[in-house]
Each structure stands twice: as C-alpha cells, then as structure tokens.
Amino acid sequence: MNSLTPFPGHGQPQDVVAFHRTELNVILSLYGRMVAAGEWRDYGISSLRDVAVFSVFRRTAETPLYRIEKRPKLRARQGEYALIGTEGQVLKRGHDLKAVLRLLDRKLIRPVD
Template sequence: MSQVSNPKKSRRPLYFTRSELGLILAAYSARVAAGEWRDYALDHLTGSAAFSIFRHTHETPVYVIEKQQRHHKERPQFILRDNKRVLCKATMVQDVINHFDKLPRLISG
C-alpha cells in the first residue's frame, strides 16, 4: 500500500531572507525618519510572509509587503497592497519597494 503525503503538512512557514528584510527595513526606516510611518509587524505563515506597515500603532496596516511562494522550487512573488487593493506585484522585492516612490506621501506642515 502506498502512502500519499499531504502537501499541506509538508509546507512550512515562509520567511523573508536577510537581504530582503534589509531592503524593506531600509525603506521603512527612511519613512519613519520622515514621520510618515510609526510601527511594523512581521508575520510568517504557510506559503507567505508579510511585513505590515502602520502609520499609528493601534490601526490597521497602511501597506503590506507580502512574499508568496507556492512551491519551494518556484521563485517567490512579492505583492504590495494597501487595505483595499493590490498596488504592485513583482518577482524582486526591490521592485515593490521602488513602487513606494510612486505613491502619495504624507506632507507635514
């Protein structure tokens, strides 16, 4: 009798690599220094990792950078979304980070 493995059991949480997280944190730090963002959260789930960005600590995230990978042999996909829609999809995290420059910025006065 052959034993069929359950693909959901063999899947593990997905994490950002050190270099991916370094790029994300560099962009995040610049916006914190500008007073636009205040807090972040990291979540590692089966098949995805998320970096959530908050304007205020006790709110829903303003943006989420999500890394998704269905199979370990596939390239991961990075998705930037706000609380309503997908803003950008790319195979490299730097492309998603560069999309922040196209978004409206908070003007302090």
C-alpha cells in the same frame, strides 16, 4: 526562505514562509526612510505557511497602511512579492522586491514649495 519550525504543542515541524535577511534589509531600509519622513511609525512581521507579511502602520492601533507579502508559490506566475494597500488592493506585484517597493520610494519625493 522556507525553514522548518516546530509549532508549540506539535511534534511535527511545519514549513513556514519567512523573509530572508537580504529581503529584510531592503524592507527595513525603506522603513527607516519612511519613519524619518514621519510617514510610518510601527511595523509587524508574520510568517505563515503560505505567506510572509511585513505590515506597516501609521499608528499602532490602526489597520496596516501597506502590507509587503512574499508568496513563493506565485514565483513562476506573476511574482512572489506584492504590495497590498489599506483596502486589500494589490498595488504592485513582481519578481524583484526592490522594483515592487519602488512605488513607495516615490512617496518620499515631494515637490519643494
């Protein structure tokens, strides 16, 4: 969702990409399950001009385990949502956020010994 947000010290509002409430519900639902499983412990959200980023961390001081990115300019091409790994590799990209995040849902399913 694009919203006009003025930056402090600037008279002109700038376009900023942000996650919509329904998108955040999907992401935070997964985040809650991963926290309960002991996999994730912290997150950060960034809203920039071209991209919105939801970063997840195992520990606060580390680099993100995963970044969930929303790039509306890629909507007509490979999809506006992307799951990025620790090393910056694109793990999954698509038009449907739930389908992109399904890759992480599989990590919650563990074989019972």
